Amino acid sequence: MADGSSETKSSNQMWGGRFASGPDAIMEEINASIGFDKKLYAQDIRGSIAHATMLAHQGIISAEDKDKIVHGLDTILSEIDSGAFEFSRRLEDIHMNIEARLAALIGPAAGRLHTARSRNDQVALDFRLWVKEELQKTEKALTGLIAAFLDRAEEHAETVMPGFTHLQTAQPVTFGHHCMAYVEMFGRDRARVRHAIEHMDESPIGAAALAGTGFPIDRHMTAKALGFREPTRNSIDTVSDRDFALEFLSIAAIAATHLSRLAAEIVIWSTPQFGFIRLSDAFSTGSSIMPQKKNPDAAELVRAKTGRVNGSLVALLTVMKGLPLAYSKDMQEDKEQVFDAAESLELAIAAMTGMIRDVTIRADRMKAAAGSGYSTATDLADWLVREAGLPFRDAHHVTGRVVALAEQKGCDLADLPLAELQAINSAITDKVYGVLTVEASVASRTSFGGTAPSEVRKQIAWWRARN
Ligand code: ARG
Numbered sequence: 001m002a003d004g005s006s007e008t009k010s011s012n013q014m015w016g017g018r019f020a021s022g023p024d025a026i027m028e029e030i031n032a033s034i035g036f037d038k039k040l041y042a043q044d045i046r047g048s049i050a051h052a053t054m055l056a057h058q059g060i061i062s063a064e065d066k067d068k069i070v071h072g073l074d075t076i077l078s079e080i081d082s083g084a085f086e087f088s089r090r091l092e093d094i095h096m097n098i099e100a101r102l103a104a105l106i107g108p109a110a111g112r113l114h115t116a117r118s119r120n121d122q123v124a125l126d127f128r129l130w131v132k133e134e135l136q137k138t139e140k141a142l143t144g145l146i147a148a149f150l151d152r153a154e155e156h157a158e159t160v161m162p163g164f165t166h167l168q169t170a171q172p173v174t175f176g177h178h179c180m181a182y183v184e185m186f187g188r189d190r191a192r193v194r195h196a197i198e199h200m201d202e203s204p205i206g207a208a209a210l211a212g213t214g215f216p217i218d219r220h221m222t223a224k225a226l227g228f229r230e231p232t233r234n235s236i237d238t239v240s241d242r243d244f245a246l247e248f249l250s251i252a253a254i255a256a257t258h259l260s261r262l263a264a265e266i267v268i269w270s271t272p273q274f275g276f277i278r279l280s281d282a283f284s285t286g287s288s289i290m291p292q293k294k295n296p297d298a299a300e301l302v303r304a305k306t307g308r309v310n311g312s313l314v315a316l317l318t319v320m321k322g323l324p325l326a327y328s329k330d331m332q333e334d335k336e337q338v339f340d341a342a343e344s345l346e347l348a349i350a351a352m353t354g355m356i357r358d359v360t361i362r363a364d365r366m367k368a369a370a371g372s373g374y375s376t377a378t379d380l381a382d383w384l385v386r387e388a389g390l391p392f393r394d395a396h397h398v399t400g401r402v403v404a405l406a407e408q409k410g411c412d413l414a415d416l417p418l419a420e421l422q423a424i425n426s427a428i429t430d431k432v433y434g435v436l437t438v439e440a441s442v443a444s445r446t447s448f449g450g451t452a453p454s455e456v457r458k459q460i461a462w463w464r465a466r467n
Contacts, residue, residue, distance in 0.1 A: 169373030388427035
């Protein structure tokens, strides 16, 4: 035990084992949050300085006491920064740890800091500040990931690859287009991050325990000092609300899900069977027994971290779902979920950004695969509609017969002799060969948002202007 105060008591038969010093040790163990909420020390100190400054401005405490408090808090900040601060579990949480140290440093003036404040609005403030900063970091990290994809998309605007549905070859697409699909996904994640920052940009401090306070505080002043748009509007909601944490976790879960899908593609594409990409040594590992192997460990771990992030979201939703207003101690369980998810997400985005920048694209393998599996069958059907005037359903049927013939002969569509094509439908001319190549196929898909290199370049330019 950190401070050892209850170790002198004798062991309790009933509780036994690790709780050598009886029930109050158990209480301390279940109650204390200092083990994880010490992460909030900088936010706690910033909040206290803003609060003390406002109290003095409003004449609630003297300027002299305020100066002592601010000076003491600055000292504590550098103590914690340098690792010199001794955290005590007996003091429960970061708020009490800092307040107790402040009393030791400046004496009775420290007792005036908690005027018109409760730990309920204090923790709501600290945690909100932390989550807001984390969202800002996430926004930056996503911008970096999007930039990596934009560069790869530009480089490979013309590189053809098979597009898949059901992981079966569907139609040829460009690798640039595929990259831009991820730009859209991470772009939406970033938009959600920006919305969340806007939603949560209200200062909780001054809601006090739950009812507000009779002291003539100025919540607009503290809100401004702490970089919030305005103060929250209902003191009961303020100390009950953890939507900002749930929003962070929801956003994190969706982003992690996107990262996980990308990870799954990287795992599949880096197999010798696909061989679409070669991972850099920096983001893969060898096998301890099979010398030929290069494993996509980083991608697999990104995929796995999604499980943790999703778990955190469900955990906090479950903590909150039955809680009557206002604050309940259950809410102390909010922080570890958010801290863990934030760490996983940060790491996953960083790893993916590195992987996307480093990965070698095997355009030859992609192109070869793009042409297999009769991927241009739809182009043939479209040609029959356009050039021979067939209704699409009939064209689909004719094309089906052409595919069956190629399958039977074991060749590609473009290798079928014209006479055999004409035997299936007499309207077919040798012009049809012009649409059966994968390059012709992708070049023709010029609809807005389509896979044609010209269209992909337009979308890259659109995103570049917004990234
Ligand atoms: N450690 C607490 C938490 O994280 C701080 C708030 C305590 N408030 C109280 N009324 N016990 O939620």
